[in-house]
Amino acid sequence: MKSLSYISSLILVLVLQSCSDPKTTKQSTGGTNAMVKNAENKNTILFFGDSLTAGYGLEDPAQAFPSLIQQKIDHLNLPYKVVNAGVSGETTAGGKGRIDWILKQKIDVFVLELGANDGLRGIPVEETSRNLQFITDKVKAKYPNARIILTGMMVPPNMGADYAKAFEQIFPKIATKNSMSFMPFLLEGVAGDRKLNQGDGIHPTAEGHKIIAENLWPILVENL
Template sequence: MLRKLKALLLIPVIVIASCNGGSKAPVSDTSKPETPVAASTTKTILFFGDSLTAGYGLDDPADAFPNQVQHKIDSAKLPYTIINGGLSGETSAGGKGRIDWLLKQPIDVFVLELGANDGLRGIPIKETTQNLQAIIDRIKAKYPNAKLVMLGMQVPPNMGADYVNGFKNIFPELATKNKMALVPFLLQGVGGVRSLNQADGIHPTAQGAKILANNVWDVMKGVL
């Protein structure tokens, strides 16, 4: 009788071992299943541009206007994080060659700030237009649902009236064609104001960058 009782007591042990494939039993079987971690709802905004976007010459790179826009986004408690894709000296052709690398990460909003260096170099209007359109096309192909924002630029009057007007029209025309939100002139209120620009008269000071951020935010808040 005692032998039969021992044999019966061994049966549950054998069954448990076989269900666990011979591995050690868990320390406790009373633990609750882990709650799935919710996927991040934060969206990404890419500012793609030249030295204006990069914050050239500023003592603190955090003063660049895209970073100032981030402060406004945070204050509004909107779920967006900005990536600063600015590169000093960038032309529209350079941007066309660089954009694919930055598109390896998901983009929800794309802000295009390029063309100023083209204008200062007198690059033909048609060439700049084609390069900017090529960049926009790549965004639309890779992230068709991304919202698009164009930051308009202008060149000094010494470039000649035809070139000045043709250059200025690049941005609203591309914005209309591609259904982009448009900031008519990024440097509005800063361009030509000595106290708001660095010694070169081209790049804004930290205070000037705040005004640029306001110019952008006036349009972008409606997009977001």
């Protein structure tokens, strides 16, 4: 999980990197108006993250884990649509800057996946924590009934053992403070495995995204 090959590549690549389309279901009756009404009645799951969420480097955005979650939802005929709001290179400060715009759309489940780029740039953990809390507070204030899921991340040991430990602890602390569902490490079972990562050793392949989706799914289901 914390392989040195993954970690050494992480510092070189992820910092340098500056959606899901829901499957359209044909209606047997009612035509276009029925389709629009059906879409409006669906709840929204929004993935707010960086290049890992955006699906950087994949041949098709539909291979990214948020889209794979949508496929699972469609298969079960659940009334949810997925919105992929991942931006490559995003930091928590960047997320803080665009959260108001994102919240203009109704959100029922908010998946927060940010922080990796903060760690790679050595941003003080206090700042990262404040930004994540700010984003969380914004979501809660605008949509108090929305469920929030936080995904954790790790940084390379060459950032310093003390910093790496403090950084890793940001996420469970935020999750506990806000009674949020928590996924300790987004890349569990993927990081460090060359077969599951692209040539940069950082961004998951399509197969890697499948594992992320499988790991995240049980946590997400608890919030539907």
